[in-house]
Amino acid sequence: MASNIDYSRLNILLIEDESYTRVITRRILNQIGVREVAEARDGVEGLGEIMRARPDIIFCDVNMAFMDGFQFLEQFRTVTSADLDRTWAVMLTADGGYENRLKAQEHSVAGYLVKPVSLNQIREQIDAIIANDAELAARVHHGLPVDYGKMRVLIVDDEEIVRQTLKKMLGQFGAVTTAEATDGMKALMEVAKFKPNLILCDVHMKPLGGLQFLEGLRKLNVKGIEDTPVIMITGDSNADTVKEAQQLKVSGYLIKPTTTKDLKARIEHAIRSTPRLFAALRKPTM
Structure with missing residues (x-):
């Protein structure tokens, strides 16, 4: 566990059409220490919310009405502004099928989590992203782990x-x-x-x-x-x-x-x- 990470410095966007799942996932993120969690019910709302929330990480469902997770990612990567180029996306879905996992890789997502997910799974995914993003790591570490x-x-x-x-x-x-x-x-x-x-x-x-x-x-x-x-x-x-x-x-x-x-x-x-x-x-x- 990366105890030297200040998770409260993270901004998270959660895109999920089931209100119960949004509540549970938000609760898990809060338990980890994340305080800024924006929400959207589908990809269309997600595109609007992303410009306001400026998230570091997006947790996104796959199967949603109006605009699904992959359609959202395609739109997000084309319309996003320069300051959001480093935003990471993680698929959070009940669909663990091979085809969607492959499709997620093609969209360069940081992770693919299958519901139901645990606190440790989400924290490990966040930690893995931070470990691979020096700019984000520099912002969220306290007691900097530097040599x-x-x-x-x-x-x-x-x-x-x-x-x-x-x-x-x-x-x-x-x-x-x-x-x-x-x-x-x-x-x-x-x-x-x-x-x-x-x-x-x-x-x-x-x-x-x-x-x-x-x-x-x-x-x-x-x-x-x-x-x-x-x-x-x-x-x-x-x-x-x-x-x-x-x-x-x-x-x-x-x-x-x-x-x-x-x-x-x-x-x-x-x-x-x-x-x-x-x-x-x-x-x-x-």
């Missing part, structure tokens, strides 16, 4: 004591590999060599400050580097500076002196917000 030993952090600050303090904090999370730079210019050169997956950066440094470094970083033509998460750690709490950093898409903005707790929270936020980073750092699930 900090795989982290490569570039620390950019002109004060030696700050760099050493941050290294010590990172060491409390695991065997983090670090590199250092004393200003933005040196950091740009170090990025190409070290290839960090996270950067901690001061704002005010000479000759090149943190915000100018960020501008240069975003323009680098190095695969996997231009979108590297950056957390600013600075003594500058000026609103204009914070706004400029946000416009450059920083993953966090901490005011010195920061705490280990706040640093870890910002790092976990960066990991959650960067599927590529989470996929690289995640520990294998048992």
